[in-house]
Amino acid sequence: MSGDPILEVDNLAMRFGGIVAVNGLSFAARHGEITALIGPNGAGKTTVFNCITGFYKPTGGTIRLSHRDGKSYQLQRLNDFRISKIAKVARTFQNIRLFPGMTALENLMVAQHNALMRASGLTFLGLIGAPSWRSAEASAIELARIWLKRIGLLERADDAAGNLPYGDQRRLEIARAMCTTPALLCLDEPAAGLNARESAGLSELLMSIRAEGNTSILLIEHDMSVVMEISDHVVVLDYGVKIADGTPQHVRDDARVIAAYLGVEDDEVAAVEQELGL
Amino acid sequence: MAPLTPAPAAAATAAAAKKRGLDVAFIFKKSLISALVALVLFSLMIGVRTEAGPTGQLIYWTRFGDLAAMVGAVFAGSIVVELLRWWWGPVGTVHSVGPKVQGALSFAGRVLPPLMLGFTFLMPVIFYDQRYILDLGILVLTYVMLGWGLNVVVGLAGLLDLGYVAFYAVGAYSYALLATNFGLSFWVCLPLAGILAAFWGVLLGFPVLRLRGDYLAIVTLAFGEIIRLVIINWQSLTGGPNGISGIPRPTMFGIPLTPAEDGLAARLGIEFSPTHRIVFLFYLILALALLTNWVTIRLRRLPIGRAWEALREDEVACRALGINTTTTKLTAFATGAMFGGFAGAFFATRQGFISPESFTFQESALVLAIVVLGGMGSQLGVALAAVAMIGGFELFRGLDQYRMLVFGLAMVLLMIWRPRGLIGHRAPTVFLEQSRAISSDLVKEGR
Amino acid sequence: MDYFAQQLINGIVLGSIYGLIAIGYTMVYGIVGMINFAHGDVFMIGGFIALISFLILVSLGLTFVPVILLIVLLVSMAITALYGWTVERIAYRPLRHSFRLAPMLSAIGMSFVLMNYSQVAQGARVKPVPPIITGGYTLYEADGFVVRLSNIQIIVVITTVVLLAIFTWLVAKTRLGRDMRACEQDQTMAALLGVDVDRTISMTFVIGAALASVAGMMYLLYYGLVDFFMGFVAGIKAFTAAVLGGIGSLPGAMLGGLLIGLIETLWSAYFSVEYKDVAAFSILIIVLIFLPTGLLGRPEVEKV
Structure with a gap:
């Protein structure tokens, strides 16, 4: 069963007035996996979360959630509490609530x-x-x-x-x-403000949840040690657009990701890569 | 005017206190400024009295004596306040409570409710001959019930409601109209009054679902006023400002409490006394209040009650947990309104006469003050606050025209003294090992 | 049509008075985030002080109306402003950083105090004054119906406009206005940058009370009476106006005031006088259903 997508985000767009927070984003998260959503500050990660969990109504695109029993839900059509109640998507908040x-x-x-x-x-x-x-x-x-x-x-x-x-x-x-008892657990920066020991404990907790197999995890995280250690799949956002998608190893080596994190223009990427010896 | 605190006495205290670091000059200066401000404030309002003369023309006369007395009172009062402040320590000083005192407090908290309840049960026996005290008891219990009802909305769900009196009015008028027009008995009308009030609660709930804080406050206030104005103006139904009289008195499950042949006294073969009805009414409102309390305590331990409190704590988190905030809010409004409706029906049958005058904003403010002073969400606190407020209000009955003045000042001072109310903690609804009270500093107030 | 024009004039005049009171609500709300429930009663006090000072001036033998009005205006503004200052000092400052409901209740308590205070000090009966400003202009006459614009109406509207202009200048251009706007945004930060927060908040109450006193005086001149209870109803309606316009927004307060004034007048004219307040409150509720932050209020974005 593992491997079927639980969450399919297709062409998601979210605009606030004239500001485009997320644009044409598509990615999928699979059952029984931990999927990480990373990107520099202001990349639109939390906005994506808020669209998935119904706090924002997306301007465009679809978010489809499929349970293991085959039932599926169009999350952008469900409003707030129903996403948790019916579609079984739970979340935590960046500043604890x-x-x-x-x-x-x-x-x-x-x-x-x-x-x-x-x-x-x-x-x-x-x-x-x-x-x-x-x-x-x-x-x-x-x-x-x-x-x-x-x-x-x-x-x-x-x-x-x-x-x-x-x-x-x-x-x-x-x-x-x-x-x-969620099917999908969305965690918004769960390791923020934790010390190294607490982070390690958190990784353990998340991996034990994955091991039980009933709940898949989607997380936003800045702490790369946590992301690299526990994620099965990483999606990288920058300026509301997906710039990379793959295994942690694959993403870590992606030039565009490095550029986004280091804040350099595309044509400088080659130079940076060279410097880093990639 | 109130007798002035003799200034020499205050000065003597001040002199005695000087060696403990009291700045007499500072206090004197501050009090002088207060007196000066008072002089300007009172100059025209108290120094001059206006009245429409016999011809309808306004005339005025001066009252410089009163003005001087008031300014003097402010001066003296200001000195007293400063001295108290000096004695009490700087504002915000934490007067920490030792474990011993805490233990005593928690003991009192456990012992007080049964004692109060026992005393209340025995009141009609102890004060059988003192109708005034029984009437006052009924009044206090009515406000205890209203306070407990509003507590569901404000204290638990954290929804600010400034128009609670509307539901009290709906309940009262429901009973009055059903009883006088259709001859329905009190026991049939009581649930109907509750249901109608709950219906209005939901009706009010719908538009205010999305509103926050002060918008919610003003809309509920407006709603209360709308209900009152409609009652005043819909004369054909409600009798307008004249109200409805001749509302049937309650029967003891069908047995009237009258000197008639089929009355309770005649049936029991005892001599009729009007006190029978008072005692009956006393136990009736006591039962209603206890029902309110019991239901509220039960509800707090049920998912709906926990959802109310969670809503007060954090609405966004509630939605993330799949709680339907709309129905949760509406049930809070409906439950609170229903209890208000019961209390209203009781009020109507007790008075035998109702008019819109009994349902002013002042009543809403009074009930809200009881809830907040009690310590939001605390059932015991609300009961204590109702006793203190209504009892205190009654103490000042002799001062008649100054009553609202005293009441208003008391509200201001009590809020400054205890912004979080008398009972400053929240009791958890469920525990694993041991129920530990939660300081109200952590508890949110809702919106 | 002529009838309508007349009602329109009446409505705008009434709305100006509501607007002046509403500004006080909106200012205080903007800066300390609380409803100053006693504001309506400060307006009532303003009316009383205008009445008393007017009586004294007349009995002193002054007859030149403009001078009388000017003195009454200044005296009333000064004393009422002190009332505003005192109310803040006694009832609100000690609760500045307290829980939200405590200041609201102490405000309600303060409202009762002021109401009862003037009832005790000046008696419960309505105080009528003979019309002070008479005369006016007939705008036009058609089918036997006269559309009139009285001098007092002109004065009310002009005073309102002038005060609004002064006030807008004050908020936009002066040091005090800047401090006020800073405190509105972030009191802690303002204090760190050297803004005297206590003084700024006090001044907000003082200015609000002064504007309310002008409204009280206009009310006295326009309706020719004051009583101790007038602050409650006018206060609720002015607050309704502030909320309708979007609380915290100054133009919103004025717009809301005008709307409430117009609704009330037109409803009385075309439907029923008895239900005019019901109409005003119902419109408030309806507007808030669709625009939860009022007409010109900043939409509240829920930060998750």
Whole structure:
């Protein structure tokens, strides 16, 4: 099954007034893989994310998400919460967006809202404390506990999310996204602000998610050590256009990518390549 | 005018305090400036009194004595405030609370609700002969219920609602109209009033879904005013400014509380007393308030309640988690409105007469003040705040014309004293090991 | 048509008054991000002070109307501005960096204080004054219907336009205006660059209150009465105007004021007087459904 595309972005365009943030972007991410979206600051990566997760309505193009059971969704036609609810795309944010006044456990419970809402009979069964609701609640707490354990925050389950150290908040946000049982997990700079040890832990976590095989990952990341270590596939953006697409090794050696990161014009690329001994 | 704090006494305190680093000259200068500002502010408004004379022509007379007294009061008050400030330490000083005190507080937090509840249950027994206290109790409980209802919208979902009184009005008029026109009983009308109010809650909810903060505030305010104005002007239905009178009193599940032969007193073979009805009303509003409280506490532990709180914390994150923010907001509005509607129906049956005067913006502000002063989202805080506000309001009944002045000042001072309300923490809805209160500094206020 | 023209004139005059009040709301909102609920009552205080100073001047024997008006205007502006300053100092400054709802409630509390204060100080009854400025022009007469433009209407509109011009100049060209705009963008940064933030915010309240006092005086001259409750209704409508125009935007406040004034007048003229406020509020709600940030407000881009 691995190898079929889960996400196919075709000719995606996003304009804000006169500013073209993304233009004619096409790429695909495959089931069971970690796909990285990289590029210099302002390349339009987060805009792509916001289009995929429904926070922006793309100006043009299509985004198609296919589940393993063959169901597929045109994400640009679904609006905001349905992308997460129906198409099962979860995301994290560049600047962490936890519910700071709620405990770590509560954060993970909120993430299971839709499942719990059904179990609570749209609140009415829950209000009278029906046994079916109680068991659903217990298993939701169990799922949260499993995730808290996986991210090493079991001891801090009952602490306010806003009180957790930065690195813990990053992992909690990933756990929260995972509690929606997503098919595709979109991570916006998950390693930003983490130290080397925390980054390594993050890589491990992401690889363990991949190993389970139920969730594919799309990530934006600046930390190249993380990208190169865990990605199966890398897409490089610059000025809203795709400039490279392939394995980490392939991308690392691409002249245009180097130029984009070093900020030189195309005709200087040859010179740069020579300098770098490529 | 209020008796002045004798200036010599203040000066003596100041002199005694000087050796502890008190800058008397500074305080004196500051108070003098305050007095000067007061002089300008009050010069025309208090120094001169206008009134329409017998011929309709405006006349005026001066009141320099009052003016001098007021300016003097400001001077003295300003000295007192400065001294207090000096004694209390600089603004923003953290008065840290030791673990012992914290333990005592949490103990009080656990013991207080059952004590309050027990006392409330016994009130009609203790104060059986004191109708005034029972009436006041009913009034306080009505506001406790309104506060708990609005708490769902403002405290949990973080949606600012300045027009809550509209739902109170809808509930009251629903009952009044259904009962007087169709002769429906209170027990049939009560759920209907709640449903109608919830319907209006959803109706208001729709247009304001996309609005934020102050836009939301003004639209809800406008909505409250629209409802009130329609009630005033739709005379054929609502009786306009004259209101609706002769609203049936509630029956105890069909048994009227009257001296009639089929009345409760006659059936029980006891002597009739009008207090029976008061006691019944007391327990009725207590039951309604407790129902509100029970449902709210239950809802907080259900996904919908958690979604409300999550919405208050971060709406964008909610959407990313697949939560339908539209229905979540609408249910918050509807639930809050429904409780307001219940309270309104109770108000109508208790008064026997309603008019638009009871549903002004001032009521909305009062209920909102109760919620915010209570500490947003805290059920206990709201109850305490309702007791303090309505009780305090009642204490100043003697001052009649100064009541709103005192109330307004109290609102300003209480907000400065405790911007986050009396109960400064949030209790988690679920825990693994131990429920740890969350400081309200972390809790967001919504929009 | 003639009837319409007359209503149009009336609406513009009323709208000018609303606009002047709305500017105070919009300025304060722009700079401290809160609704100054007491602003409507500051407007009411302005009306009262104009009334009292007018009475005193007349009883002192002054008869030359322009001089009276000028003195009344200055006295009313000065004292009302001090009210604005005091309100900010007492009720808002201690809550400057507090949670959003606390200043809103203390503002509502302040509104109650001012309302009750003038009720206690000046009595609850409506204070009528005889028309001070009389006369006017008949624009044209057709089918027995006279379209009139009264002197007072001219004065209201001219005063509004002049004040707007001065105010626009103040915001655009002066040091104070620059400080105000800086504080609006980023208070911390402004303070780092040497802007006295406290003073700038105080001045914002002072200017807003001064404009409101002019509105109060115009209201007194135009309608010939003041009462302690007038601040509430006028305040809500002016705030509605500010929101309608897009809160934070000065031209928006004026535009919103004119629109609310026109809606109210035309609705009263063609439909029903009783429901004029309902119409104004309903239009507010309808506009906000389609333009959540008002007519001229900056659209809010949700940063994710």
